Amino acid sequence: MSAMIRFDRVGVTFHEASSAVLTDVNLEIPEGELCLVIGPSGSGKSTLLRTVNGLVPRFSGGRMDGVVSVAGRRTVDEPSRQLADLVGYVGQDPAAGFVTDTVEDELAYVMENLGVAPQVMRRRVEDVLDLLSLHEVRRRSLSTLSGGQQQRVAIGAVLTASPRVLVLDEPTSALDPAAAEDVLSALARLVHDIGVTVLMAEHRLERVVQFADSVVVVPGGGAPIRSGRPSDVLRDAPVAPPVVELGRLEGWDPLPLSVREARRAAGPLRERLAPLVSGIEPSPVLERVEVAAVRHLVAGYGSHAVLDGVDLAFRGGEVVAVMGRNGAGKSTLLNHLAGLRPPLRGSVTVQGEDPHRLSPPEARCRVGFVPQDPSLLLYHSSVADECAAADAEAVREPGTTERLLVRLVGGVDPALHPRDLSEGQRLALALAVVLVAEPGLVLLDEPTRGLDYGAKEALGGVLGHLAAEGRAVVLATHDVEVVAAVADRAVVLADGEVVADGPARDVVTHSPVFAPQVAKVLAPQPWLTVDEVTAALLAEEVTP
């Protein structure tokens, strides 16, 4: 097999950055492979992807050394638009790249630019509609599609040019588990049936690693890039999905990459764990103070109800995960708890008051909300200014926010612009700004989007602390692994109604969609995380 994409001593330096983002990258990706790019957030994965069709350095600025060539064509010779017939690039936010207003027009856009004959265009659009199962929405307006549909349209919109290489930046990070599976199975079909070479970055390894032929690790911080077969690279990669961690723990060989492989190797482990199941601590049932309550909440826009008669109570000291499909009403629920909207019917109370009726400064002392894009909460040009402003707003003594921030993520350079922080640091800063008012209810909307495993673990610790201080923590999330690790209670919304509400362990282990990988591997035993399994095994060794 010949190399489809070749990196030859590639280095990228952005003007302001003191150190290079990528140095001396040498890689060859053979034709027809699905290559997964992994690494901590901010390590340069997106930069690596964007060099493939020349968006780096043309759109990003900065300097690039070395040569990237795709099918023998060098990206330094041709601008991105001339490579459109060879490389299809789909960015992180599919909706941000839409040019037209309906699905069919969007699919045809690239072919119109390439001057493809009308009959060929018709045929290719039909092919792609079938390939990505989009035929039912072909005439719909793009803004009315769900996240998974938008992502598939964005992929289809580059696929119609019949490119030989597909470059995808976090294609499933915004999607619920079911929609992510739709997208990934479509990608797998492209690789198997058409022989497209796919280069894809993704944080949610548990979703994608089983589809990958090879893995490229971008460790960041100037460390050299490594690549190889998934089972070899993941043995000691800095990031790994739960099945791989389980495999590392038990020394399984070959290292399992999918739940199916792990289940086949897990027989002996299940036997050892069986007597320990009774030791799984049941969720503590304490008499807790009710912090917030939602009664018969009906919310929506016009005639369309997003939430339809929701009853929920949130007590101090618990971490509640709200799950459900994209568009099931998770964000709407959080917005109402934060008092951003008046309910159509029903009531919302936080510590006895309706947050929508309170003045903003009063409301934030009761409920703190970190929106999906935490940078919305940040306005100042440096971390220090941001912290000082937050102290002033919340009428706390200077330095309070900064101390909170240090407690959350350790030291952060106070002179940095919030935009230059890593995703995890930015989330922590927004959280510190919210927490300085000491709200009893803390809401987080999709907090793990874009976070690597390390940052997720840190976030889990922080959320546990907040709950231990007696606050109620509510997070809306698609990330089943995070739910498994941090949540005491899980609420599943579907079609605007609560369809499940109970201890997280019961709710997620009984759902094929929301079960974390460890639960799937060790079913019917209700283990949720690798840490839990490790702790149980350790305890057994200590007291035989």
Next chain:
Amino acid sequence: MNVTTSRRWRRVRSLHPLAWWVWSLGLAAAAMRMTNPLLLGLVIVVAGWVVAARRTDAPWGRTFSFALRLGAFLVVMRVVLAALFGLRVPGTVLFTLPIVELPSWAAGVNIGGPVTVELLLGAATEGLRLAAIVACFGAASALANPYRLLRSLPAVLYEVGVALTVALAIVPNTVLTAGRVREARRLRGRAVRGLRGLQGLAMPVLEGALERSVDLAASMDARGYGRRRAVSRVAVAVSTVALLAGLVGVGVGAYALLDAGAPSVLGLPVLSVGVLLLATGMVVAGRRVDRTRYRPDEWLWAEWVVVVTGAVAAVSVAVVAALDPDALTMPLFPLGWPAVPVVAVVGIGVAALAGVFTPLPVSTLTGLHVAATPPRASGDVDGGRDDALGLAEVS
């Protein structure tokens, strides 16, 4: 049996956007010639009825009500200004405003004075004429999909068209970002109203719009936007000269046609030469752009019906203007009831047929004609219609 089914089968399509614009121009041309409030009212009613029957649920479908509000504002402004500054006309005095004495150099301008029924009615009908014209354009923009309209531009204007498309997308998104930023400010307990609320709103909103534009530009570039074919220098020179000369010709010709003082030889011949040159220039320049079109909008009999009904409205009013010009005006001196010229009424009424002989509007939610749309399942609309902060769940 097969024959009947195939005859009843209709493809999902929307009317050619240009047809709607030609139709509304016809209606606007009719409105421009009259001050008869009955006929003007009829124009607005016809435009409104067609909009109600054929607009989609797309965002631009709401522009008609905005146009109506703008029209009402124009009428009120016109009346108020006439009462304050209008030339005093004799007639039934309603009330008298105090007259402001102005220095001698401002002679000819008067402020205040007696306000008569005739003065107000004259101003109101003038305002109504403007309102009717605005309503016609509002109708066109509510009925015609702007994206598809831009797609029917000639190849050479294609890139300008895309720039407009991007601008179209930026406006609603900026409004959306502003909403999110406002909500986020509330979360930090800051003022959301007044000057202090505005402070610091501009930066994040602009940043958001800029970031989005760069994302979109990257996406467009990666998908081949702006690819050009190599052409000879001669062709480039020819097209540039032809386009410039054509523009000058069209300008001079149009001026000569409209200005009664200009020599009439200059009029039509110069205009036609100009148009010809422009067309040549566009064709030659268009060769540089190697683009094809996916399913271009078709021009079928429904488009002809729409164009012809609009033209009938314009022509019928022109006929009345030639035969009985008084019938088109509001009789003020002496004050009387406006006439009801049958030809004009029927002509304008014919324009309403555009709301009958056209394909039903296509829903943005289902991509089907509205009549064929099954009842909407409540879970069907995903977060696309979610509120400002929640919207990020999808996008």
